[in-house]
Structure formats: structure tokens, C-alpha cells
Amino acid sequence: MAELSDGLLVVTLLSYLAAMLLHAGEYAFGARGRIANAAAAVPARELVGAGAPVVTEAPHAYAAPAVTEPGDGASGGTRSLAAWLGPAAVGATILGAVAHVITVVTRGIAAERLPFGNMYEFVLSITALGSVIWLGTLFFQRQVRHLGLFVMLFEVLLVGVAGMVLYTPVGPLVPALDSYWFGIHIGAVITSSSLFMVAGAASIMYLVRTGYDNGKRGFLYAFGGRLANAEAVERLSFRLHAFAFPIWTFGVTAGAIWAEVAWGRYWGWDPKEVWAFISWVVYAGYLHARATPSIKRSTAAWIAVIGFLTMMMNLFGVNIFFTGLHSYGGV
Amino acid sequence: MSVAEAAVERPPADGEPPRRRTPRIVAAAWAAVRNGWRQLTSMRTALMLLFLLAVAAIPGSVLPQRSVKVEDVQRFYAANPRLAPVLDRLWGFEVYASPWFAAIYLLLFTSLIGCITPRLRDHAKALRTAPPDAPKRLERLPQSAVLDAAVDEAAARTALRGWRTVRREHADGTVTLAAEKGYLKEAGNLLFHSSLLVILIGVGLGSLWGWHAGRLIVAGPEQVFCNTVQQYDDFGLGPRVGAGDLPDFCLELTDFRAEYRADGMPISFAADVTATDSAHGDLGRHTFQVNHPLRLDGANVYLLGHGYAPVLRYTDAAGVTQEAVSPFPYTDATLTSQGVAAFPDANGSDKTKQMAFSGTYLPTKDGPPYLRSDHPAERNPALMLTAYRGDLGLDAGIPSSVYDLDQRQLDAGRLKKYGEPKLMRVGETWTLEDGSKVEFVGTRQWITVSIRHDPGEPIVLTGAVLLLVGLPLSLYGKRRRVWLRLRPDGSAEAGGLPRTEYPGFEDEFRSLVERWQR
Structure with a gap:
């Protein structure tokens, strides 16, 4: 089981890498904005028209480009390829997510407990759930597919770091973690973290898109032109954050109750607790900013990005730089 | 201004x-x-x-x-x-x-x-105020519809079940229904924010009336710990707590059980204690563990750590025997432990002939080098002892660690190494140059506990629960109003106004209109 888990991790990482590259390819060769698209599509339609059975349909084909979906590609040879890049990226994501979930499940079976016992398993669980949440989002909102590039970038980085740096062989829980609060507290933290991850990616994409709309063309902003409608992405980001925040609050509360049982105090400003508090405050700030009409949506999105950075700080920074009560099993 | x-x-x-x-x-x-x-x-x-x-x-x-x-x-x-x-x-x-x-x-x-x-x-006012009457021009609202089929008022009201509905009849025979829903959103929001205040109050009370203390308890009846300030290793009392307010109870560690895997990873720890207090006498035997504290009246006791206390019996040249049970703090995960066993009363009242043994205890070690233990359990215990003779510096009045020799005495040459270090197994006796003897009798277990009381806890917990109730209501609630106007000529129109951001309102409004038309 442990070998299967380790082997599938490689499949997961390669699939996500492929998905990321396919998404990037879609950016490079896919839709080129409305104007370029309409201009380039005319000869393309001719080629298609040549194979059509009735020649008189050609004028309709000429009229068609104006309503062509932006995703339908540019010219001749690259067009058919480009049209497949996006769906292929989603396919690779699905493959990766399946391998990823099995990686986590087999790990849990091998260890005979929930796979949240050390930082390797923790990161792996967050990213697995993140992929599932991302695919679920995509199922309901096809138009945000471009967000996949950012989500897959996070996935590749986090799964890569988990596999290469954080890897820990299967082992039992230390007595300190042997409590039913283990599943409740860490389960809630993992769920909310993975939601925050996808939500954070959406916030970044929204900022790129609004930056592009405001005339910015620098690195990253150049992608903006090909992203989905800014408002839809922003609303998605808000809904994911609004979903994640109560779960995060519950996770922190459950942690406090467990801390009382294990250490005798519900809150002790352990570095992990400090950063959980900071994230909570920042995300509370995001929700307030988002609910205030006089505050720009892009300001709120920046707060969300800062919130995600504090989560990353808590995950990596605190475990590496500080020692506290929350250090278990490696790193 | x-x-x-x-x-x-x-x-x-x-x-x-x-x-x-x-x-x-x-x-x-x-x-x-x-x-x-x-x-x-x-x-x-x-x-x-x-x-x-x-x-x-x-x-x-x-x-x-x-x-x-x-x-x-x-x-x-x-x-x-x-x-x-x-x-x-x-x-x-x-x-x-x-x-x-x-x-x-x-x-x-x-x-x-x-x-x-x-x-x-x-x-509070909104809860008491009925939804306002339909605006004159419903078509100006974000959602509006002109209903084609004749609408039955009773059926329309049924469709509005769950809404706060007010019926108004006008002089010209027009009937309007004004309905509002989603009051819980604001209620949840207010609950969320108020619960933060509850939490703050709970934290404040806890810091004023709470207290905590730490203590190392060695197993054995003569090592019994009683809950008084004098017996704490460290403590912190809230500003409103006096030493006399502490609940009086005593704990004796009778047994400590630790389980390890072959590679030394711990599996479980459990401490057995007998508790007594002055009001009830014997409180019986209790077992407590990591994640399972001992909850007594007015105080909780938490298991934090454990280790070994070697027992040494020293017989000086004059034949006077003393025994020392010295808890050794551990330095690594395999419980390699280091400490000091002091015999200040050895060799009569001559302070320059006091004895101390500095030692490294290895719970499992089969052969040299005797530096690190191979396993945290006592499978083959070994004790490396170094003898010291001289003035231990205990009477200087300067607080010093009981786990180390006084460095000032060593530096000043008042306390000197006596003979070569010696490896001892349980039961062995080492005879020193002056004919005195030290016997490694065995070890006892020790635990460190945290003793705490926080009267603010129930308030904080209540606040946290209220917060968790209010938060989803506030985030997912949707305040909205709908109106239905029924004219005497049988025509009907409807309008809807979302009062908070609510992308799904259109769908809800449409389905309401459909039900009204049925």
C-alpha cells in the first residue's frame, strides 16, 4: 500500500505538470482576444467550408466568425490543436486528481489512520482536496477554466515540495496526536485550506484580469486578456472564501478545544496559533472589505491574496523557522 | 464640525x-x-x-x-x-x-x-416593522413581472409560506401582498459580532481569576505532591487569585506506563496517581494520559512529559548511608538523561567533603560508547557516573539548578572531580578511593504535569459556539422582498428586490411568479 501510494504520487505530479503545461499552451496558442480571433478565423472558415458538402453555405460560414467562442482558436493547423488544449488540460487534471486521491487513501490505509499525521500527509491532503474542489467548481462553472493554470501551478509546487522535501515514511501517530480531535481539527483545517487555495487562485486571476483591463501589460498581466469575465471570477472567489471561512473558524475552535484537553489551555500563542489567528483576522478583513460597497473589489482581492500568503507562512514558515507545540513527525 | x-x-x-x-x-x-x-x-x-x-x-x-x-x-x-x-x-x-x-x-x-x-x-425595529407596501411602479425594481393568468390570493399566500407577509387592501379594491425574508442574515451577523465580545469577556475573566502551575512528580509515597505554591516548580496566578484560593489536593504518582515501538517511537503514555484532598480524604486512583487530563474539583492536571530518576545509595567512609532519588531531565527522544545526585550530608559536617555524582543515564545501552541511549524503554539500563567531592555551594543562598553542579564551585576549584568516571548497571556498587561506596539501586519514573484552572473557559466556549452559529447565517443568509399586486380587474403584477448581494434571486423570483400563476 505504501509503495502504491508513493508510486501514484509520481503519476499525480506528472499529470498536474502536464495539465499546467496544457493550460499554458492554451494561453499561448488559444484564443487571442476578440479582434485577432475574428480576423484570423476567416481563412480558417474557408478551409472548413471547402470540405463542406454544399458550397452555397459558404456565406453563412463567413458570417459565423463574429459569434465564434473565443476558445475556438486562431488559424489552420494550430486551431484544432489549440481547441483541444483546454479540454486536455482538464483531462490531465482529472487523471492527476484520481491518482492524487488514491495516493492519499492508500497512504491512510498503509498507516491505518487518517492521512494527516505529518506535514507530508497534511500538504498532500490539502492539495488532493483542492483538486477535487477545483474540478467541482469547473463542473458548475465552465467559463472559469483558465483559472486552471493558477490552480495547477499551486498544485505542482505544493505536491512537488511535499514529495521532494517533506516526504516521510509511513508511521504511527505520536501519542500527542492520538485523539478524536485529530480528525476534527485537522480535517477542518485541511478542508478550509484547500478551499482557500482555489479561492486564492481565483483572486489572483481576478487581479490579473482587472489589471489587464486597466491597461497593465507587464508580466502576468499579459495573460489577462484571455481570462474569463472578471466579475464571474470575483464572485467565485468570494463564494469560495465565504464557504471556507466558517470551516476555518470551526477548525481553529476545534483546535482550541483540543489544546485545552492536551495542554491545559485553549489558546497559548504558540507560533501556529499566532498565524492561524493572523489568517483569521486577514480573511475576516477580506469578507468585511468585500461587503463594503465603498471599497474596491480589487482591494478586497489583494486582502484575500495576503490571507493566502499568511496560510502559506503558517504551513511552511512556522514549521521551518519556529519551534512550537505544533511540531510533529518530521519538519 | x-x-x-x-x-x-x-x-x-x-x-x-x-x-x-x-x-x-x-x-x-x-x-x-x-x-x-x-x-x-x-x-x-x-x-x-x-x-x-x-x-x-x-x-x-x-x-x-x-x-x-x-x-x-x-x-x-x-x-x-x-x-x-x-x-x-x-x-x-x-x-x-x-x-x-x-x-x-x-x-x-x-x-x-x-x-x-x-x-x-x-x-430590532425592522423585526417589529411590517414590510412596506408595494412601490407604485413595480417594473422599476430589479425583478418584476406582469402575471398573465388570474392569480388566486390564497394560493399566492401559500407560495409565500416562510415569508413574512403583509396584506394590504386599498380603497380602489387593489390588494397588495408585501413579503420579506432573510431576517436571520442580520441576526446572524449581529450574533457573530456580539459573540466576539463574549469571547473577550471570557478571556478577561480567565486571566483575572485563572492560574497555572508546573511541577515534576517522582513516583513514590515520599514524593507526594500537594497543591500549594511552595511545591510548584513554576506558577502564574491571576491578579485576583491568592495562594490561599488554590484547591488543596495531593497527588502521588504510583505508576507510569509508556509503550514504544521497536524503533523508539512512542505509542502511549499513562500515569497512575492516587489523589487525596482535605474535604473528602481519599479521592481514589486515577489514570491520566496525554489528551486525557485528570479533572479535579477546581483544577485540571495535564501530563506533559516523563523521564527517569536514578536511585543512588551512598555510604560514606564513616559508614553512614543516604539514598537520593534524582530526576534526570532527558536530552533526546531515546531518553538519554543527564542529571546530578547530591549528598550534601556525606562525611559529617565537613562542607569540603560533600559528595555529588554527575551522571548520564541510558535506559538501553548494551556496549560502548556510553553516550546515547538506543531506546527510550529500560531494556538494558546503564549509568555513567562521575564523582565530585568538595563544597557543593548549596549554602551560598544563590539559587542553582538541581540538575547541574554549581559551575562557580567547579571554576573556583572548591568542587573537584573525584576519581575516574564509572559505568554502572543496576545493582552494582562502586567503591571510591576513600573507601566510600555508591550503589545504583535502580530508577523511578517521573512525570511533569501542568496544573491549571481557567474560570473563563465556559464563557469563551459559549462565545465560540455562538460565533459559529452566527457566521454561516450572516454569510449565507439573503435578505429580499417581493410584492404582488392584485387589481380588481383581475390583472396582477409582481416585483422583487434583493436587499443583499444575491445572484440567485432572479431564479427564486421567477419560480415564485410561476407558482403564483398556477
């Missing part, structure tokens, strides 16, 4: 008796206060304060904190002798008790009270 001043400065109209005017300075001050209050309770200020709070919390995770681990602060002092006092003056080692941290959260809570008090009033 300008408005207030203008009002004050307006001269009284001719012929009127001069009004008693508020002195200008008072008015200005009042205006400034009002303005300041408005600023403080604005969302922008609240957000700034939230951010300040987040930023202000950071140093507490970077710098060692006294409340977390006082030893780390001492280490920081030693490593940064110039920087540390400056940081200390800025409350760098007590960030969460610092005046500047308190200033931020108190301002934030003031802002919060200022924000929710009027909203609480408004919401």
Missing part, C-alpha cells in the same frame, strides 16, 4: 430674546468627539485596525514569549545581550500582554460596539 459651528455662530434673530448658547469650545469639542466616533466606527477604520492587529501579532511568533517558554527568552537574552533589553522595554517578549497590542484590540472592540449597537437597534 463645520455644520455644528455654523449652528452655534448664527446670530439670534432680531426681537427674539438672546438664546442661551452653548459655549463655542464645548460645541467644537463635542463635534470633534462625534466626528472621531464616526471615524472610529467606520468600516475603513475597522479594517485598518484588523490589519494592525494581524501585523502586531507577528512579532509574538518571531520573538520568544515569556508566556510560552521563559527559557527561550533567557536564551535570547544570552545570545543578544544588547538587543534584548531594548526589545523587552517594547514588550517584545510579552507581545500579547503589551499595552500596544491591547490598544489595538480595545480600539477594535470599541469600533465594533459602535458599529453593532445602532444596527442592533435598527434590526
Whole structure:
């Protein structure tokens, strides 16, 4: 089981890498904005028209480009390829997510407990759930597919770091973690973290898109032109954050109750607790900013990005730089 | 402010008796206060304060904190002798008790009270006020529809079940239904914010009336621990707690059981204690573990750590025998432990012939080098002892660690190494140069416990539960109004207004209209 888990991790990482590259390819060769698209599509339609059975349909084909979906590609040879890049990226994501979930499940079976016992398993669980949440989002909102590039970038980085740096062989829980609060507290933290991850990616994409709309063309902003409608992405980001925040609050509360049982105090400003508090405050700030009409949506999105950075700080920074009560099993 | 001043400065109209005017300075001050209050309770200020709070919390995770681990602060002092006092003056080692941290959260809570008090009033009023009558032109609302089929009023009301509905009949025979839903959103929001206050109160009470203490307890009847300030290794009492307020109970460690895997990873720890108190006498035998504290009346006892205390029996040259049970702190995960067994009364009253043994205890070690234990359980215990003779420096009145020899005495040459280090197994006796003997009798277990009481806990927990109830209501609730106007000629129109962001309102409105038309 442990070998299967380790082997599938490689499949997961390669699939996500492929998905990321396919998404990037879609950016490079896919839709080129409305104007370029309409201009380039005319000869393309001719080629298609040549194979059509009735020649008189050609004028309709000429009229068609104006309503062509932006995703339908540019010219001749690259067009058919480009049209497949996006769906292929989603396919690779699905493959990766399946391998990823099995990686986590087999790990849990091998260890005979929930796979949240050390930082390797923790990161792996967050990213697995993140992929599932991302695919679920995509199922309901096809138009945000471009967000996949950012989500897959996070996935590749986090799964890569988990596999290469954080890897820990299967082992039992230390007595300190042997409590039913283990599943409740860490389960809630993992769920909310993975939601925050996808939500954070959406916030970044929204900022790129609004930056592009405001005339910015620098690195990253150049992608903006090909992203989905800014408002839809922003609303998605808000809904994911609004979903994640109560779960995060519950996770922190459950942690406090467990801390009382294990250490005798519900809150002790352990570095992990400090950063959980900071994230909570920042995300509370995001929700307030988002609910205030006089505050720009892009300001709120920046707060969300800062919130995600504090989560990353808590995950990596605190475990590496500080020692506290929350250090278990490696790193 | 300008408005207030203008009002004050307006001269009284001719012929009127001069009004008693508020002195200008008072008015200005009042205006400034009002303005300041408005600023403080604005969302922008609240957000700034939230951010300040987040930023202000950071140093507490970077710098060692006294409340977390006082030893780390001492280490920081030693490593940064110039920087540390400056940081200390800025409350760098007590960030969460610092005046500047308190200033931020108190301002934030003031802002919060200022924000929710009027909203609480408004919401109470909204709950008592019926939804307003339909606006004249429903088609101007975000959602509106002209219904084609004749609408049965009773059926329409059935469709509005769950809505707060008011029926109004007008003089011309027109009937309007005004319905509102989603009051729980604001209620949840207010509950969420109020629960933060509850939590703050609970935390405050806990810090005033709570206390905590730490203690190392060695197994054995003569090592019984009683809950008094004198017996604590370290403690912190809230400002409202006196030493006499502590519950009196005594604990004796009767057994400690640890299970390990072959590779030394711990599986479980359990401590058996017998408890007694003056009111009830014997409280019986209790087992407590990590994650399963011992809950006594007025105090909880938490298992934090454990280790071994070697028992040494020393017989001096004059034949006087003494026994020392010395807890050795461990230095690694396999419980390699180091400590000191002191015999200050050895060799009569001659202070220059006091004896001490500094030792490294290895619970499992089959052969040399005797540096690190191979396993945390006692499979083949070994004790490396080094004898010291001289003045232990115990009478100097300077507090020193019981786990180390007094470095000042060693440096001054008043305490000297006596003979070569010796490896001992359980039951072995080592005869020293002067004919005195030391026997390694065995070991006892010790545990470290934290003893705590926090009367604020139930309040904080209540606050947290209320917060968790209010939060989803506030985030997912949707306040909206719909109206239905039924004219005497049989025509009907409807309108809808989402009062909060609600992308799905259109669908809800459409399905309502459909049901009305059926």
C-alpha cells in the first residue's frame, strides 16, 4: 500500500505538470482576444467550408466568425490543436486528481489512520482536496477554466515540495496526536485550506484580469486578456472564501478545544496559533472589505491574496523557522 | 464640525430674546468627539485596525514569549545581550500582554460596539416593522413581472409560506401582498459580532481569576505532591487569585506506563496517581494520559512529559548511608538523561567533603560508547557516573539548578572531580578511593504535569459556539422582498428586490411568479 501510494504520487505530479503545461499552451496558442480571433478565423472558415458538402453555405460560414467562442482558436493547423488544449488540460487534471486521491487513501490505509499525521500527509491532503474542489467548481462553472493554470501551478509546487522535501515514511501517530480531535481539527483545517487555495487562485486571476483591463501589460498581466469575465471570477472567489471561512473558524475552535484537553489551555500563542489567528483576522478583513460597497473589489482581492500568503507562512514558515507545540513527525 | 459651528455662530434673530448658547469650545469639542466616533466606527477604520492587529501579532511568533517558554527568552537574552533589553522595554517578549497590542484590540472592540449597537437597534425595529407596501411602479425594481393568468390570493399566500407577509387592501379594491425574508442574515451577523465580545469577556475573566502551575512528580509515597505554591516548580496566578484560593489536593504518582515501538517511537503514555484532598480524604486512583487530563474539583492536571530518576545509595567512609532519588531531565527522544545526585550530608559536617555524582543515564545501552541511549524503554539500563567531592555551594543562598553542579564551585576549584568516571548497571556498587561506596539501586519514573484552572473557559466556549452559529447565517443568509399586486380587474403584477448581494434571486423570483400563476 505504501509503495502504491508513493508510486501514484509520481503519476499525480506528472499529470498536474502536464495539465499546467496544457493550460499554458492554451494561453499561448488559444484564443487571442476578440479582434485577432475574428480576423484570423476567416481563412480558417474557408478551409472548413471547402470540405463542406454544399458550397452555397459558404456565406453563412463567413458570417459565423463574429459569434465564434473565443476558445475556438486562431488559424489552420494550430486551431484544432489549440481547441483541444483546454479540454486536455482538464483531462490531465482529472487523471492527476484520481491518482492524487488514491495516493492519499492508500497512504491512510498503509498507516491505518487518517492521512494527516505529518506535514507530508497534511500538504498532500490539502492539495488532493483542492483538486477535487477545483474540478467541482469547473463542473458548475465552465467559463472559469483558465483559472486552471493558477490552480495547477499551486498544485505542482505544493505536491512537488511535499514529495521532494517533506516526504516521510509511513508511521504511527505520536501519542500527542492520538485523539478524536485529530480528525476534527485537522480535517477542518485541511478542508478550509484547500478551499482557500482555489479561492486564492481565483483572486489572483481576478487581479490579473482587472489589471489587464486597466491597461497593465507587464508580466502576468499579459495573460489577462484571455481570462474569463472578471466579475464571474470575483464572485467565485468570494463564494469560495465565504464557504471556507466558517470551516476555518470551526477548525481553529476545534483546535482550541483540543489544546485545552492536551495542554491545559485553549489558546497559548504558540507560533501556529499566532498565524492561524493572523489568517483569521486577514480573511475576516477580506469578507468585511468585500461587503463594503465603498471599497474596491480589487482591494478586497489583494486582502484575500495576503490571507493566502499568511496560510502559506503558517504551513511552511512556522514549521521551518519556529519551534512550537505544533511540531510533529518530521519538519 | 463645520455644520455644528455654523449652528452655534448664527446670530439670534432680531426681537427674539438672546438664546442661551452653548459655549463655542464645548460645541467644537463635542463635534470633534462625534466626528472621531464616526471615524472610529467606520468600516475603513475597522479594517485598518484588523490589519494592525494581524501585523502586531507577528512579532509574538518571531520573538520568544515569556508566556510560552521563559527559557527561550533567557536564551535570547544570552545570545543578544544588547538587543534584548531594548526589545523587552517594547514588550517584545510579552507581545500579547503589551499595552500596544491591547490598544489595538480595545480600539477594535470599541469600533465594533459602535458599529453593532445602532444596527442592533435598527434590526430590532425592522423585526417589529411590517414590510412596506408595494412601490407604485413595480417594473422599476430589479425583478418584476406582469402575471398573465388570474392569480388566486390564497394560493399566492401559500407560495409565500416562510415569508413574512403583509396584506394590504386599498380603497380602489387593489390588494397588495408585501413579503420579506432573510431576517436571520442580520441576526446572524449581529450574533457573530456580539459573540466576539463574549469571547473577550471570557478571556478577561480567565486571566483575572485563572492560574497555572508546573511541577515534576517522582513516583513514590515520599514524593507526594500537594497543591500549594511552595511545591510548584513554576506558577502564574491571576491578579485576583491568592495562594490561599488554590484547591488543596495531593497527588502521588504510583505508576507510569509508556509503550514504544521497536524503533523508539512512542505509542502511549499513562500515569497512575492516587489523589487525596482535605474535604473528602481519599479521592481514589486515577489514570491520566496525554489528551486525557485528570479533572479535579477546581483544577485540571495535564501530563506533559516523563523521564527517569536514578536511585543512588551512598555510604560514606564513616559508614553512614543516604539514598537520593534524582530526576534526570532527558536530552533526546531515546531518553538519554543527564542529571546530578547530591549528598550534601556525606562525611559529617565537613562542607569540603560533600559528595555529588554527575551522571548520564541510558535506559538501553548494551556496549560502548556510553553516550546515547538506543531506546527510550529500560531494556538494558546503564549509568555513567562521575564523582565530585568538595563544597557543593548549596549554602551560598544563590539559587542553582538541581540538575547541574554549581559551575562557580567547579571554576573556583572548591568542587573537584573525584576519581575516574564509572559505568554502572543496576545493582552494582562502586567503591571510591576513600573507601566510600555508591550503589545504583535502580530508577523511578517521573512525570511533569501542568496544573491549571481557567474560570473563563465556559464563557469563551459559549462565545465560540455562538460565533459559529452566527457566521454561516450572516454569510449565507439573503435578505429580499417581493410584492404582488392584485387589481380588481383581475390583472396582477409582481416585483422583487434583493436587499443583499444575491445572484440567485432572479431564479427564486421567477419560480415564485410561476407558482403564483398556477
